[in-house]
Amino acid sequence: MIAAQRGDGVAYAEFLRELSPLLRGFYRRRLFNLQDDIEDLVQETLLAVHNKRHTYDPLQPVTAWLYAIARYKLVDLLRARAGRDALHEPLDESHEDLFADPAPDAEEARRDLGALLQQLPDKQRLPIEYVKLQGLSVREAAQRTGLSESAVKIGVFRGLRVLAQRIRGAR
Amino acid sequence: MNTDRLIIALAAGVEPVDPSAGRWRLALSTVAGFAAGLPLLLLLLGINPALAQAAVLPMFWVKFAFVAALAVAGWWTVARLSRPGAALGRPAIALAMPVLAMAMLALSALTLAQADQRLALLLGSSWSACPSLIALLSLPAFVLTLWAVKGLAPTRLRLAGAGAGMLAGAIGALVYLLYCPELAPPFLVVWYTLGMLIPAAAGAMVGPRLLRW
Numbered sequence: 001m002i003a004a005q006r007g008d009g010v011a012y013a014e015f016l017r018e019l020s021p022l023l024r025g026f027y028r029r030r031l032f033n034l035q036d037d038i039e040d041l042v043q044e045t046l047l048a049v050h051n052k053r054h055t056y057d058p059l060q061p062v063t064a065w066l067y068a069i070a071r072y073k074l075v076d077l078l079r080a081r082a083g084r085d086a087l088h089e090p091l092d093e094s095h096e097d098l099f100a101d102p103a104p105d106a107e108e109a110r111r112d113l114g115a116l117l118q119q120l121p122d123k124q125r126l127p128i129e130y131v132k133l134q135g136l137s138v139r140e141a142a143q144r145t146g147l148s149e150s151a152v153k154i155g156v157f158r159g160l161r162v163l164a165q166r167i168r169g170a171r
Numbered sequence: 172m173n174t175d176r177l178i179i180a181l182a183a184g185v186e187p188v189d190p191s192a193g194r195w196r197l198a199l200s201t202v203a204g205f206a207a208g209l210p211l212l213l214l215l216l217g218i219n220p221a222l223a224q225a226a227v228l229p230m231f232w233v234k235f236a237f238v239a240a241l242a243v244a245g246w247w248t249v250a251r252l253s254r255p256g257a258a259l260g261r262p263a264i265a266l267a268m269p270v271l272a273m274a275m276l277a278l279s280a281l282t283l284a285q286a287d288q289r290l291a292l293l294l295g296s297s298w299s300a301c302p303s304l305i306a307l308l309s310l311p312a313f314v315l316t317l318w319a320v321k322g323l324a325p326t327r328l329r330l331a332g333a334g335a336g337m338l339a340g341a342i343g344a345l346v347y348l349l350y351c352p353e354l355a356p357p358f359l360v361v362w363y364t365l366g367m368l369i370p371a372a373a374g375a376m377v378g379p380r381l382l383r384w
Contacts, residue, residue: 007187016178043177050181052324052384054188055254068255072326076383150383 001062004053016046019066026070037077045073080153116163124159127152132160193323197250200319201242201342204312208346211308216350230354233276237359238344240269241367245338249316252331253323266337270364276356295358301351305366306373309336309343313370316342317381325382332378333371340367 003011023042031038048069056065117125130141131152142149189195212218225231244265251257281289295301316335325331344363353359 004185005188005190007185009182009185012185013178013182016182017175020174020178039174043174046174046177046181048324048384050185052255054190054192055324056190057254057257058190060254060257064256065254066256068326069324072255 001053001056001065002058005056005058016049019046019049022066023070026067027074030074041070041073041077044077045070048073080157116166119166120159120162123147123151124155124162127155128159128163131156193253194250196319196322197246197253197316200315201246201312201338204309204315204339204342205345207311207315208308208343211311212346212350215307216304218349219352221352222349225352225354228354230356233356234354234359235348237269237273238341238348238363241266242338242341242345244269245334245341249320249331249334249338252327252334253320253325255324255326270360273356273360273364277360280356289357292355293357293361295353295355295362297351297353298358298362301347301353301358301362302366302369304350305340305343305347305363306369307343308346309339309341309367309370312342313339313374315339317374317377321382321384324384325378328379328382329375330378331382332374332376334374335378336370336372336374337367339374340370343367343370 001015004015020042023045024038027038027041028035031041049066052069056062117128120128126145127141127147130136130144131138136144138149138152141147142152145152147155219225244262248259248262248266251259251262280292284292313336316339317332320331320335344367347366353362
């Protein structure tokens with residue numbers, strides 16, 4: 001890590017390679033039913049290690065620093081999950097009758113979704129279109145919209161919440 | 172993306188970074204926060220005309236030491252909170268010490284005073300304005316400190332927000348010192364501490380939202 005702070009790329013790559021299995025183990029022990037997310041989290045954490053490498057104090061044990069970042073990223077993911085799940089639940093339960101109706105054809109649904117989306121400001125609409133409808137990653141969406149990654153995540157979250165409220169209000 | 176390729180991408184052309192950059196960033200925001208509080212003070216309140224006379228009293232310097240010690244301890248705490256995995260024990264003690272010392276001074280002042288003067292020692296002439304003025308004067312420092320912390324890597328956001336607010340409050344109190352005529356320890360320990368806790372509470376509220384990275 002100290003070599004990385006000095007700019008030694010070879011030692012840095014070696015260091016990151018040693019970190020990966022450590023992080024994988026760390027997340028595997030903590031995420032029982034989210035095994036699919038482990039590799040994402042490992043990469044997310046490696047990125048954080050890279051972006052925040054100036055905050056490592058050479059006098060500090062590197063594991064304490066690393067695991068504090070790993071824990072932060074884990075909490076971040078779980079928080080995002082909890083938010084999204086909370087958003088899903090009311091739709092699943094209270095809108096059962098919506099789907100029990102004679103199914104409107106997909107084309108119509110898409111048009112309704114488009115109309116709803118048009119009501120959102122660009123800051124929320126574009127992230128939802130890119131991330132949720134076209135399936136791009138947050139980073140790609142950030143690049144296309146010129147927003148920061150966190151702005152994209154927030155836009156998706158807020159936008160979906162507004163849409164959920166509108167749908168609920170319209171019934 | 173495959174993790175190995177990510178590693179190669181990250182390590183390719185990795186630029187050197189300065190591990191003490193965080194300290195500089197925080198020092199800059201602290202000094203700038205104080206400097207930005209001064210015009211605010213001149214605009215709103217002006218400087219205590221009796222400052223020169225007050226500055227020869229030992230109690231003025233005890234008061235200064237109280238606030239300055241809190242600022243230093245606050246700075247230390249925030250520096251720790253901005254580094255993942257750094258221990259917090261000693262900075263937390265350092266933050267409590269000035270308040271404890273001033274509380275002991277206050278207790279002895281209250282016990283020594285005549286019964287009918289105790290309330291005056293506690294309330295002074297400006298108790299109702301003091302905390303909110305300190306909070307107001309800490310605003311520039313509040314924004315700057317949050318900016319500095321966000322560029323580092325706080326992992327406990329609520330605590331980091333509170334620490335940043337506390338530091339900003341101490342900086343605001345350092346500015347307010349130039350105006351405030353109060354010197355009684357009971358006044359200082361209650362109203363100054365409260366004035367610093369207002370931005371700390373505000374920081375704890377906005378921390379989780381503003382400090383995410």
